Amino acid sequence: MKILNVDQIRALDQATIQHEPIAPLNLMERAAQGFVEWFAARYPNTSPIKIFCGLGNNGGDGMAIARLLLERHYTLDIYVVRYAPRESDDFMHNHRRLKLITEQVSYIELSTDIPAIRHNEIVIDAILGSGLSRPAEGIIRSTIEAINRAPATVISVDIASGLFADKPNRPDDVIIEPDHTVTFQLPKLAFVLPRNGRYVGEWHLVNIQLNKRYIDLAPTPYYYTTPHEARLLLHKRDRFSHKGTYGHALLLVGSYGKIGAAVLASRACLRSGVGLLTVQVPRCGYSVLQTAVPEAMCRPDGHQYVLTGQSEVESPAPAEYSTVGIGPGIGKAPETLAMLRELLPTLKKPIVLDADALNLLAEHRELLDILPHNSILTPHPKEFERLTQPWADDYEKLNSLQAFAKRYRVVVILKGAFTAVATPDGEVHFNSTGNPGLSTGGTGDVLTGVLTALLAQGYDSVEAAVLGVFAHGLAGDRAADQRGPIGMVASDVIDALRWD
Numbered sequence: 001m002k003i004l005n006v007d008q009i010r011a012l013d014q015a016t017i018q019h020e021p022i023a024p025l026n027l028m029e030r031a032a033q034g035f036v037e038w039f040a041a042r043y044p045n046t047s048p049i050k051i052f053c054g055l056g057n058n059g060g061d062g063m064a065i066a067r068l069l070l071e072r073h074y075t076l077d078i079y080v081v082r083y084a085p086r087e088s089d090d091f092m093h094n095h096r097r098l099k100l101i102t103e104q105v106s107y108i109e110l111s112t113d114i115p116a117i118r119h120n121e122i123v124i125d126a127i128l129g130s131g132l133s134r135p136a137e138g139i140i141r142s143t144i145e146a147i148n149r150a151p152a153t154v155i156s157v158d159i160a161s162g163l164f165a166d167k168p169n170r171p172d173d174v175i176i177e178p179d180h181t182v183t184f185q186l187p188k189l190a191f192v193l194p195r196n197g198r199y200v201g202e203w204h205l206v207n208i209q210l211n212k213r214y215i216d217l218a219p220t221p222y223y224y225t226t227p228h229e230a231r232l233l234l235h236k237r238d239r240f241s242h243k244g245t246y247g248h249a250l251l252l253v254g255s256y257g258k259i260g261a262a263v264l265a266s267r268a269c270l271r272s273g274v275g276l277l278t279v280q281v282p283r284c285g286y287s288v289l290q291t292a293v294p295e296a297m298c299r300p301d302g303h304q305y306v307l308t309g310q311s312e313v314e315s316p317a318p319a320e321y322s323t324v325g326i327g328p329g330i331g332k333a334p335e336t337l338a339m340l341r342e343l344l345p346t347l348k349k350p351i352v353l354d355a356d357a358l359n360l361l362a363e364h365r366e367l368l369d370i371l372p373h374n375s376i377l378t379p380h381p382k383e384f385e386r387l388t389q390p391w392a393d394d395y396e397k398l399n400s401l402q403a404f405a406k407r408y409r410v411v412v413i414l415k416g417a418f419t420a421v422a423t424p425d426g427e428v429h430f431n432s433t434g435n436p437g438l439s440t441g442g443t444g445d446v447l448t449g450v451l452t453a454l455l456a457q458g459y460d461s462v463e464a465a466v467l468g469v470f471a472h473g474l475a476g477d478r479a480a481d482q483r484g485p486i487g488m489v490a491s492d493v494i495d496a497l498r499w500d
């Protein structure tokens with residue numbers, strides 16, 4: 001699913017109005033109906049509601065929503081924040097229609113007009129929408145502050161008032177802090193960026209049948225992976241396949257005290273469909289791995305405690321495997337750095353790099369230039385910062401992510417809520433699965449195993465990254481259903497992996 005910017009959203013409205021064709025007012029009615037259906041499915045009409053409307057089209061949506069809720073017999077106090085003399089045409093029209101069925105519309109011009117809001121109330125925020133052109137000031141600001149102070153449930157229409165949809169706010173901007181945002185058709189870039197978490201809450205899409213052709217043609221680097229899109233990426237298994245069909249992966253993982261990372265990555269790799277798996281661990285990990293993961297072959301490293309790349313047993317060179325996954329638990333010993341230096345130039349196919357492999361790249365940047373093209377790097381934000389430099393805001397971080405993936409021709413998976421997969425072509429795919437239960441040691445090792453298995457099976461790097469991140473997050477969601485987000489551990493995520 002595409003993520004469009006504000007100009008494109010405005011043009012999309014216009015395209016819908018022209019080509020469907022539909023009158024602007026009817027499109028607003030459709031949006032309001034969509035919101036009200038979402039709302040009515042969750043909140044019974046016993047909860048008292050206060051709705052705050054601005055004077056633009058977001059306020060117009062609010063006026064229409066108020067009328068539709070009154071028709072459904074909700075108890076409603078309606079407020080218009082009169083911050084300017086100008087009103088949009090569709091606001092005016094819906095204001096007039098509302099006044100035909102109720103006299104009870106209050107106007108907020110001064111702080112003293114702002115009502116007290118009680119804890120059992122629901123606030124609907126329709127003050128400012130995607131037309132925000134400057135930070136909220138004056139009476140809008142005071143109203144937003146009052147809503148944020150109130151102990152009520154807050155639901156924003158389209159986007160929290162005061163939040164820019166596709167560019168950074170200043171740190172001291174006043175913005176609604178909703179519990180939910182109900183937005184129309186497509187997500188906004190602001191919704192998937194970490195620093196906006198409290199200005200978005202849980203967000204929900206309401207389909208209002210905006211022009212499909214415009215959406216299909218609109219250029220954008222930003223995408224949001226839907227379950228349907230992820231499923232389309234999945235390769236089917238051939239009836240006459242054998243284990244050779246699904247690749248032979250090599251994992252270079254673990255060091256003394258971190259053999260658990262090796263076990264987790266290996267198990268996840270096997271649970272993600274790899275044909276054969278060989279794992280190289282330092283000698284101290286040999287019996288652990290052979291016992292904990294009997295399905296994997298193990299080649300013990302020549303070193304007792306860290307990886308050096310030297311193997312005690314006769315075995316093929318890493319380049320002969322379908323792919324290599326390297327990083328979980330390896331540490332940063334000089335011998336391991338030497339291994340990386342020797343290994344990288346010999347590899348011609350994309351590989352997966354995670355954890356201390358990334359930290360070694362950050363400390364020895366010349367290695368970045370010899371990464372096999374289309375390799376997958378899986379930094380969490382701290383690791384990514386080491387690879388680049390600190391950023392002032394999420395938009396700067398996003399630019400730096402795109403630039404990095406392009407410059408080194410790699411796929412970068414920046415992990416976290418709405419994990420961002422940046423491609424060498426400059427696209428970014430935000431993931432839709434996962435939950436805070438995944439914020440626990442070892443879940444990143446699981447992701448490395450998953451991705452290594454997908455590359456070994458012949459998925460191209462972008463598909464492997466988008467699908468792998470989706471499936472990993474979905475497994476995390478299943479694990480959270482079973483164990484709760486607090487009790488779940490990385491092994492539960494492996495057990496919950498499913499590929500159908």
Ligand SMILES: NC(=O)C1=CN([C@@H]2O[C@H](COP(=O)(O)OP(=O)(O)OC[C@H]3O[C@@H](n4cnc5c(N)ncnc54)[C@H](O)[C@@H]3O)[C@@H](O)[C@H]2O)[C@@H](O)CC1
Nearest residue numbers: 028031056057058128129130131132133134135136158184
């Ligand atoms: N496809 C869609 O997304 C649809 C959008 N609709 C609604 O239309 C909204 C966008 O409407 P508008 O473009 O009128 O935008 P707004 O409702 O955000 O209103 C912006 C108006 O307020 C002014 N303004 C902007 N920032 C201000 C500030 N800080 N202080 C004071 N005034 C400020 C602007 O100059 C403009 O006149 C959407 O958010 C959505 O609610 C729906 O009605 C129909 C479909």
Ligand SMILES: Nc1ncnc2c1ncn2[C@@H]1O[C@H](COP(=O)(O)OP(=O)(O)O)[C@@H](O)[C@H]1O
Nearest residue numbers: 415416417434435436438439441442443444445
């Ligand atoms: N709040 C969250 N919401 C969704 N996914 C999360 C969240 N926190 C962490 N994750 C996911 O959990 C994994 C954590 O990886 P990482 O930080 O490398 O942990 P570790 O190295 O301990 O295994 C990543 O896939 C990340 O996207």
Ligand SMILES: [K+]
Nearest residue numbers: 125128159161
């Ligand atoms: K709003």
